[in-house]
Amino acid sequence: MSEKITRRNFLKLTTAGAATAAIMTGCGPASRYVTREPYVKMPEYTYNGLSTYYATTCRECAAGCGIIVRTMQGRAIKVEGNPQNPINLGKTCARGQATLHGLYNPDRVENPVRQGRSAPQLSTAQVSWDEAIQTVSDALSKTNASEVAFLMGTAPDHLFDLVSDLTDAIGAPAPLRFSALSMFEARATLSKAAEDLLGQAGLPFFDISNADVVVSFGANFLETWLSPVAYTRGYAKMRRSRPRTRGYMVHFETQMSQTAAKADEWIPLLPGTEGLVALALGKLVAQLRGISAPRAFASVNVQQVVETSGVSMEQLTRVAELIAESHAPIAIPGGQALGQSNGLAAAEAILALNALVDNFGQPGGVSLSPLAPNAGAYHRPANAQEMSDLIAKMKSGKIKVLFIHGVNPLFELPQSFGFAEALHATPTVISFATFPDETALTSDYIFPDHHGLESWGYQRSQTGVMQSVLSGSQPVVAPNYNTRATADVFIEAARLAGGKLAQALPFADEVEFIQSKIENLIARTDGSFIAPEINAFSAYFQQHGGWWASSAESDSLSAANALGKSLNVSSAAASIGENEFFFLPFVSPTLGEAGANKPWLQELPDPTTTVMWNTWVAMNPETARELGIENDDVVRIVSEVGSVEASVYKYPAIHPNAVAMPFGQGHTAYGRFAAGRGANPTDVLAPSFNEAGDLAFAGMKVRIEKTGKQQPLSRLESRIGVYGEGMYEEK
Amino acid sequence: MQMTVDLNRVGAKGAIAEAAEGKWGMSIDRDLCTGCQACVAACAMENNISFVGEEDAGYGRTQHWIRIERFWEGAYPNVKIAGGYQPMMCQQCGHAPCEPVCPVFATPHSDAEQLNLQVYNRCIGTRYCANNCPYQARSFNWRDYHTMPERGNMVNGKLVFPLHNQFNPDVTVRRRGVMEKCTFCIQRIHKAQDKAKSEGREVMDGEFAPACAQACPADAITFGRIDHKDSLVSQRSNEGRGVKHLEDLNTLPRVTYLKEG
Numbered sequence: 005m006s007e008k009i010t011r012r013n014f015l016k017l018t019t020a021g022a023a024t025a026a027i028m029t030g031c032g033p034a035s036r037y038v039t040r041e042p043y044v045k046m047p048e049y050t051y052n053g054l055s056t057y058y059a060t061t062c063r064e065c066a067a068g069c070g071i072i073v074r075t076m077q078g079r080a081i082k083v084e085g086n087p088q089n090p091i092n093l094g095k096t097c098a099r100g101q102a103t104l105h106g107l108y109n110p111d112r113v114e115n116p117v118r119q120g121r122s123a124p125q126l127s128t129a130q131v132s133w134d135e136a137i138q139t140v141s142d143a144l145s146k147t148n149a150s151e152v153a154f155l156m157g158t159a160p161d162h163l164f165d166l167v168s169d170l171t172d173a174i175g176a177p178a179p180l181r182f183s184a185l186s187m188f189e190a191r192a193t194l195s196k197a198a199e200d201l202l203g204q205a206g207l208p209f210f211d212i213s214n215a216d217v218v219v220s221f222g223a224n225f226l227e228t229w230l231s232p233v234a235y236t237r238g239y240a241k242m243r244r245s246r247p248r249t250r251g252y253m254v255h256f257e258t259q260m261s262q263t264a265a266k267a268d269e270w271i272p273l274l275p276g277t278e279g280l281v282a283l284a285l286g287k288l289v290a291q292l293r294g295i296s297a298p299r300a301f302a303s304v305n306v307q308q309v310v311e312t313s314g315v316s317m318e319q320l321t322r323v324a325e326l327i328a329e330s331h332a333p334i335a336i337p338g339g340q341a342l343g344q345s346n347g348l349a350a351a352e353a354i355l356a357l358n359a360l361v362d363n364f365g366q367p368g369g370v371s372l373s374p375l376a377p378n379a380g381a382y383h384r385p386a387n388a389q390e391m392s393d394l395i396a397k398m399k400s401g402k403i404k405v406l407f408i409h410g411v412n413p414l415f416e417l418p419q420s421f422g423f424a425e426a427l428h429a430t431p432t433v434i435s436f437a438t439f440p441d442e443t444a445l446t447s448d449y450i451f452p453d454h455h456g457l458e459s460w461g462y463q464r465s466q467t468g469v470m471q472s473v474l475s476g477s478q479p480v481v482a483p484n485y486n487t488r489a490t491a492d493v494f495i496e497a498a499r500l501a502g503g504k505l506a507q508a509l510p511f512a513d514e515v516e517f518i519q520s521k522i523e524n525l526i527a528r529t530d531g532s533f534i535a536p537e538i539n540a541f542s543a544y545f546q547q548h549g550g551w552w553a554s555s556a557e558s559d560s561l562s563a564a565n566a567l568g569k570s571l572n573v574s575s576a577a578a579s580i581g582e583n584e585f586f587f588l589p590f591v592s593p594t595l596g597e598a599g600a601n602k603p604w605l606q607e608l609p610d611p612t613t614t615v616m617w618n619t620w621v622a623m624n625p626e627t628a629r630e631l632g633i634e635n636d637d638v639v640r641i642v643s644e645v646g647s648v649e650a651s652v653y654k655y656p657a658i659h660p661n662a663v664a665m666p667f668g669q670g671h672t673a674y675g676r677f678a679a680g681r682g683a684n685p686t687d688v689l690a691p692s693f694n695e696a697g698d699l700a701f702a703g704m705k706v707r708i709e710k711t712g713k714q715q716p717l718s719r720l721e722s723r724i725g726v727y728g729e730g731m732y733e734e735k
Numbered sequence: 736m737q738m739t740v741d742l743n744r745v746g747a748k749g750a751i752a753e754a755a756e757g758k759w760g761m762s763i764d765r766d767l768c769t770g771c772q773a774c775v776a777a778c779a780m781e782n783n784i785s786f787v788g789e790e791d792a793g794y795g796r797t798q799h800w801i802r803i804e805r806f807w808e809g810a811y812p813n814v815k816i817a818g819g820y821q822p823m824m825c826q827q828c829g830h831a832p833c834e835p836v837c838p839v840f841a842t843p844h845s846d847a848e849q850l851n852l853q854v855y856n857r858c859i860g861t862r863y864c865a866n867n868c869p870y871q872a873r874s875f876n877w878r879d880y881h882t883m884p885e886r887g888n889m890v891n892g893k894l895v896f897p898l899h900n901q902f903n904p905d906v907t908v909r910r911r912g913v914m915e916k917c918t919f920c921i922q923r924i925h926k927a928q929d930k931a932k933s934e935g936r937e938v939m940d941g942e943f944a945p946a947c948a949q950a951c952p953a954d955a956i957t958f959g960r961i962d963h964k965d966s967l968v969s970q971r972s973n974e975g976r977g978v979k980h981l982e983d984l985n986t987l988p989r990v991t992y993l994k995e996g
Contacts (some may be wrong), residue, residue: 606786
């Protein structure tokens with residue numbers, strides 16, 4: 005061979021070779037990882053002191069934000085936002101940042117174990133993965149399909165798809181997905197209201213960024229609501245992205261949440277009257293705009309709304325004037341407004357208010373969130389009613405095998421639902437938990453899944469942007485422990501069982517399954533990248549951290565349907581007696597539903613109270629004075645179904661007849677940073693539902709009892725000067 | 736020729752401040768800050784800051800290099816958070832009150848970057864600097880938090896700390912008895928400068944950001960050269976809403992807060 009190869013051409017050839025090799029790698033699960041090496045032993049592919057960055061998807065909630073993880077010699081060092089991902093555009097929330105404290109948490113389930121329901125201890129009876137897969141396989145093939153149940157969290161979506169394929173094939177009931185966030189956000193109510201008024205079930209998207217008046221009914225969109233990073237960006241744009249226009253925000257909520265504190269006006273009202281206020285506003289706005297009130301608002305008596313809600317006539321009129329004079333007003337229904345016995349009507353009333361100002365499908369208005377690229381229809385998480393039905397089935401012995409992944413119902417569901425008894429009545433419970441949470445420790449087996457940062461997968465965007473987004477996950481580090489991807493476990497177990505099961509999952513491993521689910525995107529030319537075939541497509545999918553449509557979708561929704569419906573909102577606010585209070589649980593803005601085991605999230609001060617590491621009861625200082633309660637006094641909150649104890653925080657911005665408590669603490673397990681800390685407000689919630697099947701959690705009536713105990717709360721703020729307190733006051 | 740001395744540029748040590756405007760600076764828009772704590776978490780992850788636990792946190796020993804302050808105003812129902820949430824961190828003062836009080840010169844001023852440095856291996860823990868900081872931006876390592884036995888696991892008779900895998904190798908891990916504070920992510924500044932130098936150019940505006948600004952979902956934090964008039968941070972700082980905290984102490988803070996509204 006006499007042809008001379010120049011140095012330049014040689015380099016070109018080798019680079020092409022390397023690229024092909026990179027795309028072609030992956031013959032089995034193990035070869036798909038970069039292994040962790042001690043710093044003293046430098047692998048050849050790394051340069052001393054240079055980092056490798058991997059795009060993946062955050063799994064701390066279901067929003068599907070894209071992240072880029074900085075790694076060094078196989079260690080994950082720092083989470084940064086993926087600037088390309090349309091959902092978060094390079095930004096993250098605190099929970100996303102702290103996901104590394106989950107990955108490197110000292111309390112993880114390190115091996116598959118025969119747990120034997122020995123809570124609160126994690127069992128040491130290790131089993132091999134072969135035995136584990138055999139166990140899953142037997143449970144799948146030797147049980148009547150109708151007696152198998154799958155309970156999953158809201159992330160990740162690829163596993164939900166895999167299990168859905170599996171249940172379809174064997175004729176088992178479809179997997180249920182649940183999270184405390186979806187319960188406290190009343191997502192079923194929101195999507196039902198969208199179906200009733202917009203004609204299609206799904207999560208509405210609220211385009212705050214282009215609105216000039218935002219009226220929020222308890223929507224905590226700067227904290228944990230639906231897609232907090234996307235909505236925070238919307239908020240920032242609403243305030244300061246337009247010359248000479250600074251959007252104005254009004255927030256109706258019984259207590260001042262972190263989001264309410266950012267509003268120009270916070271208007272406290274009694275819980276359960278949000279829908280009535282929305283109807284009254286609609287009537288007033290129609291009058292001010294000189295149009296006859298549509299049917300939806302015709303029946304409301306404004307004077308009566310003033311009396312029941314506690315919002316004054318002047319406030320109502322002023323907000324109505326703001327809306328009437330605005331070019332792009334928007335009203336947003338939040339979890340606290342919908343998690344009520346009249347929640348569905350409230351959601352419809354608030355959406356109808358948007359219809360009245362004709363903002364459907366407009367910039368600064370309400371649209372229906374587009375479906376993710378590989379989604380056929382909107383899958384909403386299970387509502388509390390469906391969870392209650394599952395529990396009833398379990399209790400009556402109709403479920404023989406329960407598989408649990410990504411959710412901790414013993415902690416997340418109210419105790420009064422009786423999930424503990426239901427678990428007891430279920431002969432076989434198999435958990436795939438990454439952390440030793442309450443439910444995992446009460447299972448027969450724990451076959452631990454990898455942490456989200458060690459995993460393959462994808463997550464669909466639910467809402468937050470009008471682009472159709474599929475966020476992709478890839479492992480950024482090799483698994484730290486003897487864990488295995490749950491998808492791989494099911495694929496192996498199905499192969500072992502043979503028959504219909506094996507036919508349902510004919511894949512070599514999880515990655516092949518994911519490829520089969522994104523294959524149809526290769527044909528699309530309207531996305532973030534194009535590739536000729538699946539291997540190249542997957543490589544780009546990993547590199548970009550997903551695939552998304554390059555332009556925003558718009559939809560044409562009709563407002564007529566919404567306005568023609570006669571809406572009748574009954575007041576859910578019951579009268580309260582002596583020493584009775586409305587109880588308002590809310591998801592902790594810093595911990596979210598599953599953040600309690602991440603120590604840095606524990607040490608983040610709550611934005612409004614600055615309390616760290618614990619649970620508090622927010623009480624109006626005036627009320628506390630009347631009851632003779634001081635800061636840090638432990639009180640017992642008693643409802644018809646249970647009681648819970650926590651220290652009082654005298655909170656100046658809460659209705660005197662209400663007390664509020666954050667959800668996120670009160671674990672009895674879940675690792676050393678979470679266990680035995682704080683209290684769980686769901687312990688006092690009764691199983692009552694609204695028309696959409698969501699839990700009517702907000703504004704339940706409770707009594708308050710003094711315990712005589714004191715338990716100081718650790719706060720970031722100084723106590724000096726707070727209600728005249730001195731730090732070293734002599735008693 | 737008459738010499739004039741601008742008293743605003745005379746430092747506590749009597750030296751003339753070489754450049755009152757400094758080099759690196761930050762603007763924080765309180766209208767945008769939602770108090771979400773993403774910056775606090777990002778800072779902790781980037782800078783190997785230890786958490787201290789509930790009890791020490793209650794004693795005010797938290798190590799937050801950046802914290803979100805909020806001040807109540809009024810009484811129910813007309814109560815509000817005055818001026819919005821306020822992230823507070825080391826203001827990288829031009830005339831820093833912390834600097835002259837250190838007996839061992841552990842907190843010198845960088846000529847090159849115009850930042851307040853903290854030399855951990857020089858610090859002997861007198862805490863004079865924290866005492867003298869009007870912004871309460873300094874935090875002290877009261878214990879060896881990172882190696883507290885209850886944070887590790889016994890593996891084959893040896894204590895291992897899985898959390899240590901997350902440490903950023905660009906930042907020193909501090910031990911007990913050492914003062915620490917926000918550095919404006921000086922490791923990122925150096926990295927960007929090295930990169931620019933190797934490519935034969937200047938560091939561009941917006942090329943990098945400290946961990947807090949990078950994470951901020953509302954884009955409330957802007958970082959850059961305040962001595963360059965056309966940088967984004969200079970433009971934001973000078974747009975008319977800017978306030979510097981405790982300016983009357985003549986500390987020459989490098990952080991400008993933009994008022995609500």
